[in-house]
Amino acid sequence: MESGDAARPGSGRATGAPPPRLLLLPLLPLLLGRGLRVAAAASASSSGAAAEDSSAMEELATEKEAEESHRQDSVSLLTFILLLTLTILTIWLFKHRRVRFLHETGLAMIYGLIVGVILRYGTPATSGRDKSLSCTQEDRAFSTLLVNVSGKFFEYTLKGEISPGKINSVEQNDMLRKVTFDPEVFFNILLPPIIFHAGYSLKKRHFFRNLGSILAYAFLGTAVSCFIIGNLMYGVVKLMKIMGQLSDKFYYTDCLFFGAIISATDPVTVLAIFNELHADVDLYALLFGESVLNDAVAIVLSSSIVAYQPAGLNTHAFDAAAFFKSVGIFLGIFSGSFTMGAVTGVVTALVTKFTKLHCFPLLETALFFLMSWSTFLLAEACGFTGVVAVLFCGITQAHYTYNNLSVESRSRTKQLFEVLHFLAENFIFSYMGLALFTFQKHVFSPIFIIGAFVAIFLGRAAHIYPLSFFLNLGRRHKIGWNFQHMMMFSGLRGAMAFALAIRDTASYARQMMFTTTLLIVFFTVWIIGGGTTPMLSWLNIRVGVDPDQDPPPNNDSFQVLQGDGPDSARGNRTKQESAWIFRLWYSFDHNYLKPILTHSGPPLTTTLPAWCGLLARCLTSPQVYDNQEPLREEDSDFILTEGDLTLTYGDSTVTANGSSSSHTASTSLEGSRRTKSSSEEVLERDLGMGDQKVSSRGTRLVFPLEDNA
Amino acid sequence: MESGDAARPGSGRATGAPPPRLLLLPLLPLLLGRGLRVAAAASASSSGAAAEDSSAMEELATEKEAEESHRQDSVSLLTFILLLTLTILTIWLFKHRRVRFLHETGLAMIYGLIVGVILRYGTPATSGRDKSLSCTQEDRAFSTLLVNVSGKFFEYTLKGEISPGKINSVEQNDMLRKVTFDPEVFFNILLPPIIFHAGYSLKKRHFFRNLGSILAYAFLGTAVSCFIIGNLMYGVVKLMKIMGQLSDKFYYTDCLFFGAIISATDPVTVLAIFNELHADVDLYALLFGESVLNDAVAIVLSSSIVAYQPAGLNTHAFDAAAFFKSVGIFLGIFSGSFTMGAVTGVVTALVTKFTKLHCFPLLETALFFLMSWSTFLLAEACGFTGVVAVLFCGITQAHYTYNNLSVESRSRTKQLFEVLHFLAENFIFSYMGLALFTFQKHVFSPIFIIGAFVAIFLGRAAHIYPLSFFLNLGRRHKIGWNFQHMMMFSGLRGAMAFALAIRDTASYARQMMFTTTLLIVFFTVWIIGGGTTPMLSWLNIRVGVDPDQDPPPNNDSFQVLQGDGPDSARGNRTKQESAWIFRLWYSFDHNYLKPILTHSGPPLTTTLPAWCGLLARCLTSPQVYDNQEPLREEDSDFILTEGDLTLTYGDSTVTANGSSSSHTASTSLEGSRRTKSSSEEVLERDLGMGDQKVSSRGTRLVFPLEDNA
Numbered sequence A, B: 001m002e003s004g005d006a007a008r009p010g011s012g013r014a015t016g017a018p019p020p021r022l023l024l025l026p027l028l029p030l031l032l033g034r035g036l037r038v039a040a041a042a043s044a045s046s047s048g049a050a051a052e053d054s055s056a057m058e059e060l061a062t063e064k065e066a067e068e069s070h071r072q073d074s075v076s077l078l079t080f081i082l083l084l085t086l087t088i089l090t091i092w093l094f095k096h097r098r099v100r101f102l103h104e105t106g107l108a109m110i111y112g113l114i115v116g117v118i119l120r121y122g123t124p125a126t127s128g129r130d131k132s133l134s135c136t137q138e139d140r141a142f143s144t145l146l147v148n149v150s151g152k153f154f155e156y157t158l159k160g161e162i163s164p165g166k167i168n169s170v171e172q173n174d175m176l177r178k179v180t181f182d183p184e185v186f187f188n189i190l191l192p193p194i195i196f197h198a199g200y201s202l203k204k205r206h207f208f209r210n211l212g213s214i215l216a217y218a219f220l221g222t223a224v225s226c227f228i229i230g231n232l233m234y235g236v237v238k239l240m241k242i243m244g245q246l247s248d249k250f251y252y253t254d255c256l257f258f259g260a261i262i263s264a265t266d267p268v269t270v271l272a273i274f275n276e277l278h279a280d281v282d283l284y285a286l287l288f289g290e291s292v293l294n295d296a297v298a299i300v301l302s303s304s305i306v307a308y309q310p311a312g313l314n315t316h317a318f319d320a321a322a323f324f325k326s327v328g329i330f331l332g333i334f335s336g337s338f339t340m341g342a343v344t345g346v347v348t349a350l351v352t353k354f355t356k357l358h359c360f361p362l363l364e365t366a367l368f369f370l371m372s373w374s375t376f377l378l379a380e381a382c383g384f385t386g387v388v389a390v391l392f393c394g395i396t397q398a399h400y401t402y403n404n405l406s407v408e409s410r411s412r413t414k415q416l417f418e419v420l421h422f423l424a425e426n427f428i429f430s431y432m433g434l435a436l437f438t439f440q441k442h443v444f445s446p447i448f449i450i451g452a453f454v455a456i457f458l459g460r461a462a463h464i465y466p467l468s469f470f471l472n473l474g475r476r477h478k479i480g481w482n483f484q485h486m487m488m489f490s491g492l493r494g495a496m497a498f499a500l501a502i503r504d505t506a507s508y509a510r511q512m513m514f515t516t517t518l519l520i521v522f523f524t525v526w527i528i529g530g531g532t533t534p535m536l537s538w539l540n541i542r543v544g545v546d547p548d549q550d551p552p553p554n555n556d557s558f559q560v561l562q563g564d565g566p567d568s569a570r571g572n573r574t575k576q577e578s579a580w581i582f583r584l585w586y587s588f589d590h591n592y593l594k595p596i597l598t599h600s601g602p603p604l605t606t607t608l609p610a611w612c613g614l615l616a617r618c619l620t621s622p623q624v625y626d627n628q629e630p631l632r633e634e635d636s637d638f639i640l641t642e643g644d645l646t647l648t649y650g651d652s653t654v655t656a657n658g659s660s661s662s663h664t665a666s667t668s669l670e671g672s673r674r675t676k677s678s679s680e681e682v683l684e685r686d687l688g689m690g691d692q693k694v695s696s697r698g699t700r701l702v703f704p705l706e707d708n709a
Helices: A027-050 A056-096 A104-122 A174-178 A183-200 A204-209 A211-243 A252-262 A268-277 A281-307 A320-354 A361-381 A386-404 A407-438 A446-474 A481-489 A495-502 A508-538 A553-571 A576-597 A610-619 A622-626 A641-653 A658-677 A680-702 A704-708 B027-050 B056-096 B104-122 B174-178 B183-200 B204-209 B211-243 B252-262 B268-277 B281-307 B320-354 B361-381 B386-404 B407-438 B446-474 B481-489 B495-502 B508-538 B553-571 B576-597 B610-619 B622-626 B641-653 B658-677 B680-702 B704-708
Strands: A132-137 A144-149 A152-162 B132-137 B144-149 B152-162
Touching: A056 A104, A056 A174, A056 A407, A056 B361, A104 A268, A104 A407, A104 A508, A183 A281, A183 A361, A183 A386, A183 A407, A183 A495, A204 A211, A204 A281, A204 A386, A211 A252, A211 A281, A211 A446, A252 A281, A252 A446, A252 A495, A252 A508, A268 A281, A268 A508, A281 A320, A281 A386, A281 A481, A281 A495, A320 A361, A320 A386, A320 A576, A361 A386, A361 A407, A361 B056, A361 B407, A386 A576, A407 A495, A407 A508, A407 B361, A407 B407, A446 A481, A446 A508, A481 A508, A495 A508, B056 B104, B056 B174, B056 B407, B104 B268, B104 B407, B104 B508, B183 B281, B183 B361, B183 B386, B183 B407, B183 B495, B204 B211, B204 B281, B204 B386, B211 B252, B211 B281, B211 B446, B252 B281, B252 B446, B252 B495, B252 B508, B268 B281, B268 B508, B281 B320, B281 B386, B281 B481, B281 B495, B320 B361, B320 B386, B320 B576, B361 B386, B361 B407, B386 B576, B407 B495, B407 B508, B446 B481, B446 B508, B481 B508, B495 B508
Parallel strands: A132 B144, A144 B132
Antiparallel strands: A144 A152, A152 B152, B144 B152
């Protein structure tokens, strides 16, 4: 007798609530439920013929029960659909009347709350499951059980462990159970489209322009925030223990885990308002980029913390080996997922480039969808994180594949993922509202909750302000105080924190975290979401900027004239190293990747060395020779923001720190050499434009107050 | 100890294979699987902290197993995605090179077959499940089982009954099991988008013009076909019994069930070629309309046959009460599902009309999607058939809601459902290819298979030719012999027959049916699909007709001149009753439903009686007053095909049979009175046009040979 292969035996969980598997899975049975009923009917009929002597009445009763259960499944999903429908109609009303104090996600939560209250207090509490407590096994739980019932064999699968205290007390309301989804639905069905859409709809120009800062906020910032929140919460937990408020175990790793999941910001409300008001594009890029990468970091961080298992029995002391293993796991999962996403993106780009699939937008869209989905599966099959892979796949698809698609497919894919994202996001938020009342295992601890609010505030502050300070040392156009305050303010928590928290609510600590996360999401989405518009005007942040367009030249030239002195002075401190790296990447991308993967860019025959001639001719698409004029894609300029400046301003402005100035010289030299050798006009045109824009933009960021006042 | 609420205890099935529930469900675990692993890791970690003394090694082993299983899940879905990707690329190649002998669905099956062979013979046969046969219960199987394992309680759920002979012989290949989906996935996830798309993309003009014939083919035809095939197969089964080829029971109801599921035609291949070659639109409408309604009829028919359970123990004799009950069930389910679909369609139309949602295409599309999906759930919740409801919802949405949508939402919704339909259809077909080798319980019976091929041929012939004969008695423009042959030829079986067959493969009879259905689908899709183009030219069926446009007038006026005599002579025999009914419906639709549900049509204030003035003003949208000019929607004309002719030709041509002639007079009178009273120009313009076109089209159908030669 060995253990089974598929089910996960409820691994020796100490005490507390049933494992997450016990949360029923009504979405899928519901989808499958109709058949259950008909199949039951069918089998009843076919078997009714065969086994005339069997008790037909009993079967009928069972059939009726199955039918009833199926009906409830349908009703529970209908509830969600009605919730979403109601949300959509109310959103429309709000948009129609230009109400901005409540975002659709906040609204979805409110409706969810209301329905949750109705379900909780309005429906009769039926005793849900009938159990038969009968067998006793030796020493292990098996994943599959065969039971001999008067000669017939029935197969059972393990659902999970049940704590002995709960066996008879599982007073359950059928409807409440039905509306409780398996937590993995969130992680494997609802999050991927949201995350993919985030990657795919990234405004690349602004994203890449601020890439350094975004990466710093996302990686360093999340780590700092996680660590600070974790430690503060450990203090709170200690305090609770002293006050006797803690009824079960709560370890340091649990606190760190909480820090990780709650560090995933999701300023969906703020970004929606930014979008609507056309607020400053750089701030938008910083916030959006941070939140997107943030999510990926938080997922991987939380699983690394979970994987932190010190050797030996003293499991919660610090163990350097285990710590470095966790760091290794973090790096491994992250880079693996990144690679997976990038690789499928590149493969899709190659396929769409070398086939004439764009004549058939339906095929193209289907292929795009399948390839993007396969990223998720591929990453999962290799043991990486599908959600993270999907993010980078989205970015790659947007950067390369998008350019190969037909015009129709571009809008099709955008719209497809937009709808999926919209539905998934609003579903999660309305589920959150519902869960506050229907989730059966809440642990409300006022001290923990207050502590958590303080901790996330401090954690966010300790992440935004110091990082911004250090980034400003290196940035040409500084992140102003008002931007920093706005970023501080925009630390909403949303779908990702919720999905990570609901994933495992088995232990007491996890349940407390879940409840707290839920409340934090509510509070931040409602209060912060509602306060965004006042905050924007209070902080004097520009609105009314066309996000795809740079500001009109007259406005900016005025600023440039005004700001030229201090701006170029600040420009001196630009970290040339990072500029050099970005420049290298841009050149590589522009000269090799773009021509290989898309129909744009300079012909490879000119960029590759002569001995690669044949290969270059094969890989270069004929279109490239036709339209040798500089590529006018939205994402091609601006990636070399800081590099440009070096080339043009370099000689006159690089004065402050000698080390980087010498670097600059070599860089600019190298840059111009490469430019000359490969695709002169293209790069030069790009540079000229980028240059002009950047300098003006840099100025705009320096004088936001004058501008807005 | 009572039975549980959700699971279906394996109702006393006599012998044979395990019930369908035993087919694993890897799609969903896969989607959920990642979490399973991480949750396992998480719980292992958190519990590892709590229960340090528990055997950590064992947990680790379990975790690894779960991880391995999850990986296999991902790989199996990846297999399907690769299959689909390959199919898409090959389709592109075929379309690119204008290869028409193999349709994408046929291709998907071939690739599926190849992968099936590889999986079957290329992967090692591992012994899949490890079982623990330990407990003995008293007299019933319970849906939930609590097992006490040395003090810990584990919960198990019932999967189904296992036949005693199979307990130890379930030699199973992991990979084969993984690629075997739960049959209900087909019915509840893959079919609805296919069917909805069919309804939504119905070319209404041609559909409604031939509605009478389509309904006759779909309802009468399917019933006839089901009955004939069922009886023929019963003969075959008798023969097999005599020859000793039958190793288990096979009842008459089983034969009828087979007749029902195999009567669902799915000429997807033929229709695709028709579309591509722009073949005759009326033939297209007949085939498409028949196959769409066909599916609905076949589903409901098969569940009615399943519900046919004679009272008493002699279960397979004819029982009039049970028969009428079955008929009642058929009518009940059908009309209920129809109503559900129509009601949600109407609600969506009202919502999209009375809100200004069309300013926000994303919201509109999401609402449309949700409302259409809710049809499925609503029907299921009420005990009707979701798939059928979704079909009529699609038709209603296309007829009313579509007109209220913004231009962007129109293309968005069309494209969304097009992609879903494309993916679902190709998935089903590639799964079919795979299933031929990976499905574990095939029962190949040459006699049954040959018998089935003969039976479906005869069943189709007995349905097309006699029905066409009777329809031609009443039709103005006859269904010519070449059309009849083409319809006879186009009796492909596809996704619906497969989904119905795989739904229950528990008994020996059902397994034999499943295998036979699979082979029939293969044969018909490949052979008939490949033969469509030759057949079209052999039968002299017009190609190159623009489906949205009527043929150029010069061409047709020539025909009208030629064919006027015999055509109008035949026109005499037009059944005026059906024309009258359609006319009534058209008037009602045009004067009341369209103005209420859409922004088009005459203002209600003119069509409703005066005392409804207030209501009429509320319901009529302001746009209607603005654009009082006749509505030029694609679907508004032509529904009153036969009515028109009466109005214009009536007096001079109605000579042959007096009874219908007198009817004609009254109808035309009534028609013109209503026309005058309500919306003169609109109807009259419509009539004038419809008239001209119809007469010419009627002629075209009469002289297809001259036309094409």
